[in-house]
Amino acid sequence: SGSFHGNYLHTSSFLQRRLSGWEKREMQREILSILGLPGRPRPRPPPGAKLPSSAPLFMLDLYHAMASEEEDGRGSGDTDVAWGRGVSRPVLTSLSTQGPPLERVISHADMVMSFVNMVEHDRDLFYQEPYWKEFRFDLTQIPSGECVTAAEFRIYKMRSFTRHLNKTLHISVYEIVTEQSNRESDLFLLDLQTVQAGDEGWLVFDVTAASNHWLLNRKSHLGLRLYVEAEDGRSVDPGLAGLLGRQGPRSKQPFMVTFFRANQNPIRAPR
Amino acid sequence: ALKQLKKRQPKKSNDLPHPNKLPGIFDDIHAAEGRQVCRRHELYVSFQDLGWLDWVIAPQGYSAYYCEGECAFPLDSCMNATNHAILQSLVHLMKPDSVPKACCAPTKLSATSVLYYDTSNNVILKKHRNMVVKSCGCH
Numbered sequence: 001s002g003s004f005h006g007n008y009l010h011t012s013s014f015l016q017r018r019l020s021g022w023e024k025r026e027m028q029r030e031i032l033s034i035l036g037l038p039g040r041p042r043p044r045p046p047p048g049a050k051l052p053s054s055a056p057l058f059m060l061d062l063y064h065a066m067a068s069e070e071e072d073g074r075g076s077g078d079t080d081v082a083w084g085r086g087v088s089r090p091v092l093t094s095l096s097t098q099g100p101p102l103e104r105v106i107s108h109a110d111m112v113m114s115f116v117n118m119v120e121h122d123r124d125l126f127y128q129e130p131y132w133k134e135f136r137f138d139l140t141q142i143p144s145g146e147c148v149t150a151a152e153f154r155i156y157k158m159r160s161f162t163r164h165l166n167k168t169l170h171i172s173v174y175e176i177v178t179e180q181s182n183r184e185s186d187l188f189l190l191d192l193q194t195v196q197a198g199d200e201g202w203l204v205f206d207v208t209a210a211s212n213h214w215l216l217n218r219k220s221h222l223g224l225r226l227y228v229e230a231e232d233g234r235s236v237d238p239g240l241a242g243l244l245g246r247q248g249p250r251s252k253q254p255f256m257v258t259f260f261r262a263n264q265n266p267i268r269a270p271r
Numbered sequence: 272a273l274k275q276l277k278k279r280q281p282k283k284s285n286d287l288p289h290p291n292k293l294p295g296i297f298d299d300i301h302a303a304e305g306r307q308v309c310r311r312h313e314l315y316v317s318f319q320d321l322g323w324l325d326w327v328i329a330p331q332g333y334s335a336y337y338c339e340g341e342c343a344f345p346l347d348s349c350m351n352a353t354n355h356a357i358l359q360s361l362v363h364l365m366k367p368d369s370v371p372k373a374c375c376a377p378t379k380l381s382a383t384s385v386l387y388y389d390t391s392n393n394v395i396l397k398k399h400r401n402m403v404v405k406s407c408g409c410h
Contacts, residue, residue, distance in 0.1 A: 043325070059386055059395075
């Protein structure tokens with residue numbers, strides 16, 4: 001309802017000056033600073049990004065669950081209200097019943113970050129046993145002043161390519177602690193799940209310990225390694241066990257979700 | 272300032288108009304000046320207008336609200352006023368040049384969540400505290 005006169009916008013209650021381009025940029029920088037961002041992110045959509053990939057879909061489910069709760073007023077409250085309290089597990093199904101409940105994890109978090117798998121190494125049937133899959137994530141974008149409250153590695157399992165669908169499989173995820181050129185890498189067991197070969201859905205592994213190590217020493221980040229074993233201890237190719245990697249559909253690609261709690265309020269640069 | 276007031280209070284006790292002695296005086300001020308009481312107003316922050324939707328996934332914007340209006344004595348009963356605001360309003364009546372009226376400001380704020388891409392195409396869901404005005408009042 002305002003009217004323009006020269007460089008000024010007259011409104012019913014106050015006189016507002018038009019901002020110059022520089023002032024607009026400064027103001028945007030100020031808003032970004034409040035949001036805790038050093039600058040405007042410039043994401044580059046990866047090739048074939050028209051189809052939604054698993055991590056953004058999962059995060060969008062999480063966002064909608066929390067937004068609906070905020071609208072209901074359950075999570076909106078005052079300044080001390082816990083975030084997303086009582087949020088139900090997002091749409092992505094999980095075969096896992098282990099690990100900390102998602103709602104409890106979220107309520108302690110200020111930020112949830114998903115990481116797409118950047119590099120995948122396979123030691124499959126063309127190699128000697130044991131077979132494994134390795135995954136790596138780019139953690140360089142984690143803002144400083146955050147501490148990890150929980151971290152999950154999520155991987156989709158199809159029905160195994162085996163005749164015995166009721167066969168039991170043990171799937172274990174390790175942190176790669178050190179890599180050796182002349183011998184096997186040093187590994188640290190993070191989580192173990194037992195499933196049936198015929199099961200299908202998302203598997204969730206607790207990788208909180210590894211995330212904490214990586215956050216403390218970002219140079220030491222060597223990734224995760226996944227093994228599959230049959231009940232008799234024989235190594236199973238993860239691909240044959242039905243575990244999908246980078247070659248799978250975009251909506252079923254593995255990713256990592258990390259829950260952070262801010263140590264302090266972001267420090268804004270004085271204007 | 273407090274000490275000065277204490278010393279002066281006995282001498283100038285008649286300077287403070289007592290509502291019972293001056294019936295309706297404040298109501299007249301309301302009516303005559305048509306003052307707008309402190310309340311919450313609509314303010315929508317649009318990420319779309321900021322041109323940020325290439326990295327902000329959700330929401331497109333959010334209702335942040337703002338507080339505006341006068342905090343003039345007597346503070347309306349419907350208003351969320353602190354005891355200090357009531358006292359400050361009274362002192363303002365005595366010394367309008369040295370003590371300002373109480374401020375109309377948010378009394379309750381809540382968080383909002385933003386889902387966005389970072390430069391590495393990771394997706395971040397972040398809760399930002401104290402971004403949405405839930406209620407306004409006189410402070």
